[in-house]
Amino acid sequence: MSGPAPGVLATISTVLYYACWPLIKFLQGVAFVLSPFLRIAQFVFLPITYVIHGIISILLLPLRLRLLERVETIYIYLGIAGLIGCSAGFMLFIISNVLSSSLRIDGSAEKDPPAKGRTVKSYRQARMREKGFTEPVLTSTAVKEEARERKRKQRGLLTETIIEEEDSDF
Numbered sequence: 245m246s247g248p249a250p251g252v253l254a255t256i257s258t259v260l261y262y263a264c265w266p267l268i269k270f271l272q273g274v275a276f277v278l279s280p281f282l283r284i285a286q287f288v289f290l291p292i293t294y295v296i297h298g299i300i301s302i303l304l305l306p307l308r309l310r311l312l313e314r315v316e317t318i319y320i321y322l323g324i325a326g327l328i329g330c331s332a333g334f335m336l337f338i339i340s341n342v343l344s345s346s347l348r349i350d351g352s353a354e355k356d357p358p359a360k361g362r363t364v365k366s367y368r369q370a371r372m373r374e375k376g377f378t379e380p381v382l383t384s385t386a387v388k389e390e391a392r393e394r395k396r397k398q399r400g401l402l403t404e405t406i407i408e409e410e411d412s413d414f
Contacts, residue, residue, distance in 0.1 A: 365389055
């Protein structure tokens, strides 16, 4: 097949030109009316344009100096090393989680045994109710109890007390 005849293409382009002619003339008129405003906007935004042009030229400086070609080998090496390191770290994370959950040595498995009977806090609250106090009275021991319970709920090295021995010269 050889394609459409040259006369058909000429006819199609002529029809398209006359169909789009009113739109083209309208856009030219709008551009003529708005041209003074566009000139003023260009003048106002000229400092911003220069700053953006400077930033772009600074960012594209390595491409003009062909610095990327010089460091391409080390870039590839570090990229592959990073991918291998991330995948090895992910595999070690998965393996350690599987082993710790299967051997039940994770921190969530260590829980305090449930208290048998009444606790000091429940005993005090019951006594307060018997005496007619509706609001719990916070004594220094009650505050200390609440602090101990908060510490018991938090697990880790930060909640443990480190006892330091003092060296004496005597």
